[in-house]
């Protein structure tokens with residue numbers, strides 16, 4: 001079997017719009033790229049539980065608490081689902097978690113920002129899940145079957161989260177002066193990091209290369225970012241939030257909103273580990289993972305013990 | 315005390331148990347030993363929260379002072395809370411979380427089967443829904459008790475310590491006062507005395523399979539039925555009620 005032949009056959013399948021399944025032939029680079037991207041996605045879901053988890057015990061009503069708990073549980077479920085999908089590529093969850101802990105694997109930068117007031121729970125649902133959806137809708141057409149199917153399933157829940165987040169913001173904007181101030185404060189802090197979730201401008205990170213050729217990535221960073229801005233600005237104005245960007249303006253000829261300059265220095269600073277919560281988020285995950293070791297050991301010991309018993313009885 | 319007041323306080327007590335235990339479990343979100351377990355504990359917290367909402371809403375209706383479930387949860391002070399001391403005990407480690415759940419879910423397994431027969435149709439309906447959930451909670455807690463008890467030396471010791479530490483709070487499960495006795499004669503409340511033996515048998519058999527000892531009978535702590543709590547409840551409420559107390563005019 002000639003590798004070249006197989007690679008070209010693989011590329012032809014991609015070009016024909018076929019899904020690649022775990023047992024199918026795939027180039028090493030394709031496998032590696034997917035493992036990196038899918039494990040990062042899974043870690044993001046799991047680390048993302050922390051900023052919202054920060055408000056569970058202070059949620060201001062029973063209904064709010066129930067919605068928040070269920071939402072965070074959904075995110076954990078997304079993490080599980082994505083870990084399983086990534087495992088079909090031949091890496092274990094334990095390995096992925098180790099890579100997270102050593103810093104080899106990343107998670108979304110957005111979760112290195114703190115959730116400081118109750119409106120942050122609204123802003124995270126509305127803006128962060130909202131930005132994630134734009135990206136994930138595009139990934140529904142990604143070429144790797146298990147990833148594409150995971151995205152279809154996950155997107156349904158994400159749009160639910162986004163609506164619930166927006167509902168919190170809307171309710172607070174209709175509330176007291178204090179509540180309105182909280183909502184605007186949350187908007188001011190989450191808007192720019194949400195825009196950075198789409199990554200560098202196309203001019204700095206051209207939409208080309210293997211990920212595009214392999215149809216893992218279907219749309220460019222700026223295209224996706226623009227979609228997010230276009231759908232979000234009107235939602236903000238509808239409930240009386242001020243956009244924290246004085247250059248936001250409808251551009252008639254483009255049919256899109258123009259926006260101001262993104263602070264890429266901040267983006268790089270946070271990616272390099274110097275965001276407000278990088279250390280806190282990772283420490284949290286490592287500490288509770290280590291603290292749970294005796295429980296996992298016990299479950300394993302019990303399983304082995306009783307597997308032997310079963311064998312003896314049989 | 316009128317029958318209405320008695321029913322209000324009885325319902326409130328059931329609601330408070332669900333609310334405070336749910337709160338304790340919700341504190342564990344993103345801190346589980348494995349992701350699956352994180353989700354399982356959150357599931358139980360959500361079941362309990364749903365139960366608390368239903369019971370507190372009903373308590374507010376009985377009281378007839380226009381207080382919602384949120385008013386009762388967020389604007390009531392410590393001494394007017396009636397949850398069991400066991401529900402407010404801290405998440406010291408995973409073994410304590412499981413032991414607490416085992417004791418409570420075993421009790422609730424029997425309690426809600428009886429409450430389903432209550433002459434009060436709302437309590438009966440809530441009990442009917444609850445019993446399905448509690449079966450799962452009990453299964454989960456029993457499975458982990460057995461796994462940890464019969465796992466490694468460390469897990470065995472931790473599980474035994476948790477059982478020993480929390481044992482003194484289990485006497486309260488079966489306590490009754492005048493309210494219970496009055497409502498019992500009306501076929502509304504549950505007689506918890508006969509549940510005690512069933513509970514003991516069930517706990518004995520799980521601990522036995524888990525290779526754990528049943529603690530010797532000790533002094534049993536009491537107080538919650540009269541609104542007297544451990545120091546922990548004040549902290550739970552301070553955190554839980556923070557926004558409602560700090561912004562009394564706000565609607566969330």
Ligand SMILES: [Fe+2]
Pocket residue numbers: 045074075078154158
């Ligand atoms: Fe998610």
Ligand SMILES: [Fe+2]
Pocket residue numbers: 075129157158161
């Ligand atoms: Fe989400």
